[in-house]
Amino acid sequence: MREYLPVLIVGGIIGMFALVFLIAYLVARRKNVLENRERNMPDSEIIRRLLAYAKPYKWQFVLVFFVMLLSIGYEVISPLLVGHIEETVVGDFEMSYLLTVVGGYVGILLVSLVCTYIQAMVLQKVGQKILSAMREDVFTHIESLSHAQLNDIPVGKLVTRVSNDPNAISFMFTNIIVTLAKNVMVIFGVLAAMLMLNYMLTLMVLCFVPFVVLFTIIFRKFSRSVHLRVNDATTDLNTYLSENLSGIKITQIFNQEQRKMSDFLQRSRTLQRAKRSRMFVFGIFQPMVYMLYISSVLCLLYLGGKGYIGNWTVFGQTVSSGIIVSFYMYISKFFNPIQQLAEQFDMLQRSFAAAEKIFTVMDMVPEVVDTPNARELTDIKGEIEFKDVWFAYNPGEWVLKGVSFHISPRQTVAFVGSTGSGKSTILSLICRNYDIQKGQILIDGVDIKDIKIASLRKHFGQMLQDVFLFSGSIRSNIVLREEFPEEDVKKACEYVNADKFIYRLDNGLDEVVRERGNNFSAGQRQLLSFARTLLHKPAVMILDEATANIDTETELLIQDSLEKMKNIGTMLIVAHRLSTIQHADNIILLSHGEILEQGTHQELLKQKGRYYNLYTLQYNKEQLQRA
Numbered sequence: 092m093r094e095y096l097p098v099l100i101v102g103g104i105i106g107m108f109a110l111v112f113l114i115a116y117l118v119a120r121r122k123n124v125l126e127n128r129e130r131n132m133p134d135s136e137i138i139r140r141l142l143a144y145a146k147p148y149k150w151q152f153v154l155v156f157f158v159m160l161l162s163i164g165y166e167v168i169s170p171l172l173v174g175h176i177e178e179t180v181v182g183d184f185e186m187s188y189l190l191t192v193v194g195g196y197v198g199i200l201l202v203s204l205v206c207t208y209i210q211a212m213v214l215q216k217v218g219q220k221i222l223s224a225m226r227e228d229v230f231t232h233i234e235s236l237s238h239a240q241l242n243d244i245p246v247g248k249l250v251t252r253v254s255n256d257p258n259a260i261s262f263m264f265t266n267i268i269v270t271l272a273k274n275v276m277v278i279f280g281v282l283a284a285m286l287m288l289n290y291m292l293t294l295m296v297l298c299f300v301p302f303v304v305l306f307t308i309i310f311r312k313f314s315r316s317v318h319l320r321v322n323d324a325t326t327d328l329n330t331y332l333s334e335n336l337s338g339i340k341i342t343q344i345f346n347q348e349q350r351k352m353s354d355f356l357q358r359s360r361t362l363q364r365a366k367r368s369r370m371f372v373f374g375i376f377q378p379m380v381y382m383l384y385i386s387s388v389l390c391l392l393y394l395g396g397k398g399y400i401g402n403w404t405v406f407g408q409t410v411s412s413g414i415i416v417s418f419y420m421y422i423s424k425f426f427n428p429i430q431q432l433a434e435q436f437d438m439l440q441r442s443f444a445a446a447e448k449i450f451t452v453m454d455m456v457p458e459v460v461d462t463p464n465a466r467e468l469t470d471i472k473g474e475i476e477f478k479d480v481w482f483a484y485n486p487g488e489w490v491l492k493g494v495s496f497h498i499s500p501r502q503t504v505a506f507v508g509s510t511g512s513g514k515s516t517i518l519s520l521i522c523r524n525y526d527i528q529k530g531q532i533l534i535d536g537v538d539i540k541d542i543k544i545a546s547l548r549k550h551f552g553q554m555l556q557d558v559f560l561f562s563g564s565i566r567s568n569i570v571l572r573e574e575f576p577e578e579d580v581k582k583a584c585e586y587v588n589a590d591k592f593i594y595r596l597d598n599g600l601d602e603v604v605r606e607r608g609n610n611f612s613a614g615q616r617q618l619l620s621f622a623r624t625l626l627h628k629p630a631v632m633i634l635d636e637a638t639a640n641i642d643t644e645t646e647l648l649i650q651d652s653l654e655k656m657k658n659i660g661t662m663l664i665v666a667h668r669l670s671t672i673q674h675a676d677n678i679i680l681l682s683h684g685e686i687l688e689q690g691t692h693q694e695l696l697k698q699k700g701r702y703y704n705l706y707t708l709q710y711n712k713e714q715l716q717r718a
């Protein structure tokens with residue numbers, strides 16, 4: 092009967108674990124933790140693409156692998172040495188032997204510490220480099236996407252792709268992969284050492300391993316699902332936050348705080364629930380593996396202790412006190428990596444999920460790209476021609492229907508028409524923000540599809556109604572990234588009458604511009620965008636409703652600077668206020684995507700058509716307002 096006792100103990104423990112595990116699995120299913128969500132990209136492809144980022148640092152990884160082997164030596168040898176120390180202390184005590192063994196222990200401990208330090212330093216450096224390479228690639232790729240593609244992705248999602256996701260991948264390179272490899276090697280190293288010491292006690296420990304492995308596999312399935320849920324909920328919350336923080340003033344004006352708050356709470360609770368599910372999965376797994384560990388230690392102490400005290404054999408093998416001490420340490424060194432393995436697989440999954448999201452964005456083929464034969468356009472005169480242009484944002488919903496016009500170099504042309512008639516769309520198409528479906532757009536007689544996009548856009552200066560200023564200074568917003576002499580910057584400001592308000596500021600051109608330029612008025616922002624455009628001397632200037640935000644006094648200043656700017660190049664203006672474009676060389680009136688009338692102000696008035704009606708309507712209104 093005594094011979095069967097160990098078998099009974101181990102069998103009983105295994106049975107108990109099977110039961111606990113079954114209950115936990117059923118509860119998890121009921122709680123709907125396991126959600127069937129798989130990735131679309133195969134792991135092999137994700138790995139191949141991630142390896143491409145690691146390839147430039149292969150020698151650093153070889154070094155890390157080498158020092159890792161040395162630190163593994165500590166994990167495997169240290170329990171043997173402690174066992175020896177124990178036997179020396181309780182057995183035939185010999186000071187010199189004890190000192191040699193303790194010295195050996197301290198020696199390998201120091202080597203292990205140095206190795207861990209080198210490993211951490213090298214990996215951190217490499218990780219940061221991979222992180223910035225990846226961020227750069229995603230950011231550059233996002234920049235290459237067309238307006239239509241960017242319109243389809245919420246800004247919050249893009250922010251997550253550029254900031255959070257590369258972090259997860261960098262963590263994978265700096266931590267997960269190496270620890271995973273180390274753990275696998277430690278498991279095999281410790282196993283070999285245990286087998287050498289006492290194979291019967293080793294078999295006892297191994298009885299618990301199938302459970303740890305089974306837990307790991309099932310935990311992986313659960314954790315992958317909960318991580319995806321947490322990721323999705325985080326992205327959703329970020330997207331909502333980024334959009335609503337940008338529009339928070341509108342929320343306040345329309346008294347929508349309560350509604351927005353409840354939308355926010357709903358998203359926040361979804362994230363909370365997803366995180367709770369994750370905690371639940373971890374909460375089951377970790378204690379169960381810990382219980383396995385404790386059970387195996389108890390088995391060791393019972394079987395090993397009995398064998399030692401009663402000189403009793405464990406399945407025919409004798410046990411010394413040193414072996415029990417070594418095994419006690421080995422069990423923890425054996426179970427820890429196995430337990431960590433599951434966590435690391437989980438983190439690896441998280442990194443793969445992040446990588447997949449990044450690669451999905453990177454796989455979006457930019458819709459507006461250079462054709463193979465596209466050429467550079469160094470200097471342009473500024474001649475623009477639309478030949479029977481048809482364009483739709485959404486297939487079949489034509490926004491421009493057979494639009495044709497010709498603009499000679501240095502002409503000033505105004506586009507007028509009711510809201511939604513297609514004025515801004517025309518300006519957007521000239522810069523090739525979108526590709527047209529039918530017809531041709533020519534600059535200096537060259538189809539814009541045959542011109543390199545960067546060299547095409549270089550010749551345009553845009554002044555839009557909603558001027559975007561970057562955080563920085565007034566100067567950095569005017570010069571952007573290029574170098575300009577101080578004199579030129581000042582002249583540009585004076586030319587567009589922006590100097591009047593700039594030099595009243597404490598720091599003049601170095602005055603700080605806060606996010607989106609919210610410490611400047613809309614009119615001031617427009618004057619700055621004028622100065623920015625003027626300084627870069629584009630061949631074609633585009634003003635989309637640029638004078639809409641400016642008070643009458645500033646408008647006069649603007650009119651004055653616009654008149655001066657006319658001499659610089661071709662000027663295209665979209666304006667609702669017809670009084671601002673009376674001096675244009677040509678006025679094109681659009682209606683529902685078609686040109687209804689065109690000519691000079693006087694010509695159009697003579698026609699007594701739609702322009703005449705619009706003008707008299709606005710003129711009478713202004714007269715009434717003045718009266």
Ligand SMILES: Nc1ncnc2c1ncn2[C@@H]1O[C@H](COP(=O)(O)OP(=O)(O)OP(=O)(O)O)[C@@H](O)[C@H]1O
Nearest residue numbers: 242484485490508509510511512513514515516517
């Ligand atoms: N990104 C877009 N996606 C889908 N449809 C769009 C997009 N931008 C504009 N539209 C549609 O195209 C049409 C023309 O818009 P556009 O902005 O060119 O008009 P507009 O004449 O400049 O109007 P407004 O005077 O109000 O600025 C409108 O019906 C608008 O709804």
